[in-house]
Amino acid sequence: MSTTMNTAGAGTQSVERALSLLSYFTDEQPERRIAELVELTGLGQSTISRLVGALESLGYLARDERSGLHRLGPRVVTLAGIALNQSPVHRAARQIAQNLAHETGLGANVAERHGSRMFYLCHFEGPQAPRSFTLTGRYAPLHATAMGKALIAGLSEEEIRGVMSLDFPAYTPQTITTIGALLTELDEVRSRGYATEVEELAFGRACLAVPVRDRSGEIVAALSVSGSLSALDLGGRQTELARQVIEYADQVSTGLGYLAHAV
16 A cells, blocks of 8 residues: 555656646746756756656657757647637637737737736737737736736725735836835726736837626736837827727627626
């Protein structure tokens, strides 16, 4: 009995260790050497080599034969696609977001809240807001983004205080850094029906986001347009862009079963 339990425990530990290795591959460090993983994990080289070999054979990691560096493999992409396709919000919003990007020429994004952060479900580039990478699958802070503010606009003050940590990192001088300022901003979001972000997360970038609701009327996602300050031109186009994004967000909400007159 104890031998069986020990074997099961060792197997679980191996799975945990193998999966934890994947978290060390990031945007900043998309490729890793065995020696780096040894240093990062504190595990022995033979253990890391065995785990990496297993992940590579299963397609979760891939090795560049010339450089010897490992990167995330195609199996990770396959699983990500399956997960996204199971999301009701992703299914309801994908085509609508693509249409929004085409109509406005800006980036169009869909996100949902995961705890104290927002998570990009899909992203489409417009000709006025090109990117060399996708935002899908990335996280961003709630307090420093228009989408984050749209996502928590339906929460009570108590709920917001519970979701947000006491630490509000400042990404630029424009970032909201106190709970009081955030609550004031959310009052404005509720009154006008959309949130804005002007150089709060990154210099030279702006965003306008609208909440998306499900059949219960709860905010379950946000839809936005984003791009450079000049591309959005919120000083001259804010009203027009707000109307467009609200219209498209309403389409997503309807697809999720939301009926405004019934709530």
